[in-house]
Amino acid sequence: MERVPILKIGGVLLVSIQIDLQDQSVLALQEDLAEKISSTGAHGVVIDISAVEIVDSFIGRMFATIASISRLFDADTVVVGMRPAVAITLVELGLTLGGVRTALDLERGMKILGQLGRGRTT
């Protein structure tokens, strides 16, 4: 099973998904990410899915799950680079990812997290 790498840039964790996601890798990613946020105290998570071409409802739910997990550690989640076809699929599946922030690309995603980070008191 391939694992998705999690990179730390400043106070932000970057998850760039470059592989075909299997359910197992998704579960592993959720675990790894929870560990990593907890150990690094990151204030934001960026999930780059610009290389993801196919999604199912399980992967769609993953975004919401990761967002909920990070919220427990007081970290914001931004999903960036979603392809049109993927967006249409998710809408057709009825998954609107409430509570998850989105951005067109990584740069804008980082900017959003930067703005949110500045608003923090601690």
Next chain:
Amino acid sequence: MTDAGHAQRLTELLRTNADSLVGRWVDAVAALLRGRATKAELESDFREFYDVLLPLVGSDGKDTGSPAFGEIRSFLDEYSRARVRAGFTPSETASSIFSLKREVFGLTENEEDPQIFRQLMAFSGLLDALGLLTFEFYAQAREEIIREQSEQLLELTTPVVKIWEGVLAVPLVGTLDSARTQVVMEKLLEMLVETGSEHAIIDITGVFAVDTQVAQHLLKTVVAARLMGAECIVSGIRPQIAQTIVALGIEFGDIMTKASLADALRYALRRDGVDVVQREVR
């Protein structure tokens, strides 16, 4: 079954009289089409048809789908297509084929052999089948043209334009159906990625009717854009449509709607941090 020797006799008759027969056939059809096709064109078409037809004489045309008919089918397909593009009517196209029948009857008028009469009946049936085939191909070609045109129309009527750095506009005109909304949705989302725009304005000033389905499609587009990290603004809702939307109980939720395209643009610019300032004019 008919005697093979007699069948050959009709074929023989048709072969020996080929030139005069095709000549008279061309004359008859040229008169029918009133000079819209030159005799040289007809001559070459009919000569080709005649050549592929000869080996089939003796068949009654009941199994035009069989491999033996492959060649003549492809000829008729091409012939009908050319006729459609040249603007001939279906009856003109089909009766060009039927006209051969009269010429062949004329040729065998003085024959007294009862066998040849029976073969003529079969030949007549064959030509009928081929004529109908022509008609079918004609209809097929027409349908293809119509389909192509409606696809082109679909492309034409759904432009996505960039009206400012980071702002796209989709002026929708006419009736919205599922197919069109699908095209608009895909085009808009692709353009969002291509141009890196964070705002899209869907202007429905030109849309005269909105029902629950159309609203559903619009909402889906907006949500899909939001998933990609862009915001959609719906503008130009007509007063009657506003009433319909409320009467139908369609919820637009937290989707931003503005009265006019100008308002929507101003809003998008402000969100992007651009201020529009009126300058003192001297």
